[in-house]
Amino acid sequence: MKDITPLVQHIEKIIPLDDEARQALAAKVTSRKIRRRQYLLQEGDVCRHYNFVLNGCLRMYLVDEKGTEHVLQFATEGGWIADIGSLHTDQPSHFFIDALEPAEVLRIAKEDLIDLYVKHPAFDRYFRVLTENAFVGMQQRVMQNISSTAETRYLHFLEKYPHLFNRIPLVQIASFIGVTPEFLSKIRRNLMS
Amino acid sequence: MKDITPLVQHIEKIIPLDDEARQALAAKVTSRKIRRRQYLLQEGDVCRHYNFVLNGCLRMYLVDEKGTEHVLQFATEGGWIADIGSLHTDQPSHFFIDALEPAEVLRIAKEDLIDLYVKHPAFDRYFRVLTENAFVGMQQRVMQNISSTAETRYLHFLEKYPHLFNRIPLVQIASFIGVTPEFLSKIRRNLMS
């Protein structure tokens, strides 16, 4: 019923796990199904789990004072999603996480993860590398927001996430790159001519 | 001549080091002085070292096609600075790192760091936590760029980096928050009235 093979494979691309570590992981992880539009995290709640996506598509976003949504992250098969800030500090999150498509995740609670870190340093290594990669991605995004035009950001998005382009609504992509859907529509028209 | 106490103290705020780890670290780390405006990294070079700042002030920035500089990060006492993307992939960096004030850093080469990781898992832990915190910071910055006005971003900057406000030129702050110095000047005037 619960198959953590995809997760183990993902980890072993970075560092091999011995049997003991693999079993410890299996014991801590639980699987969960999320329906379309169902929340995995809501603003004001403390984020208590890391989530590894087995299939489907999730998003993490912020809602500003005007009620506008701003997407911080998408996560599909093989990706992780959580509000790490909230998870670490036990402070209420400012974000929502929900499903754009029905999804299935493996989740692991913060305390269990700490336990894994202590007993199996391989997990420290794995999450260090994982976070370093995520950090570099965020850095590139900051650079683009500061230095590029919306059109350039859109083209970069298509290059970097080709599998998302015809999988999620345009309005979500607009929100991710930081423009209104109307303006993104205009950008696309300009690109075609 | 080489005193790594500030670095050890910084690490031990996160995880204690045994004598052996401390000595291994001391053996790998070298100190270096940087004059004002001197480069620690130039675009096109591969970043080979992590740098821990003992004193002074450094910045990492990108120069776009038009020749405009965009600041990604400042680093002062107790901060780390490096192009982690380049360091990891051995690809040439797109960034420059230079000194806004004369500075002194402790640097450690990538290979030596890997060696430390293998022999002392405590370093995996330390850099995992370090990177997680940096990641959260970048995430907040992305959110602000997407959802806030320049004035709000400026106020947040003052809140988050009060020690930098009257230490670095205005033009650098403008570059960091993603506006022109002229416009930041206007923002300040509006804030005073």
Added chain:
DNA sequence: CCTGACCCTTAACCTACCTTAAGGTTTTTT
């Protein structure tokens, strides 16, 4: 087959921010 919830586009008008250019002050270098 019809209805309603999304989803995408177009267009007119508006605003936050950029560009260019100039002048004054402070800091660094010679």
Added chain:
DNA sequence: AAAAAACCTTAAGGTAGGTTAAGGGTCAGG
């Protein structure tokens, strides 16, 4: 001490992108 470089401000005019409003297409459910 002078010259040069860096720094900060002001203001006029321009542009990228936002806002509002409307219309049409698609698809799931009744």
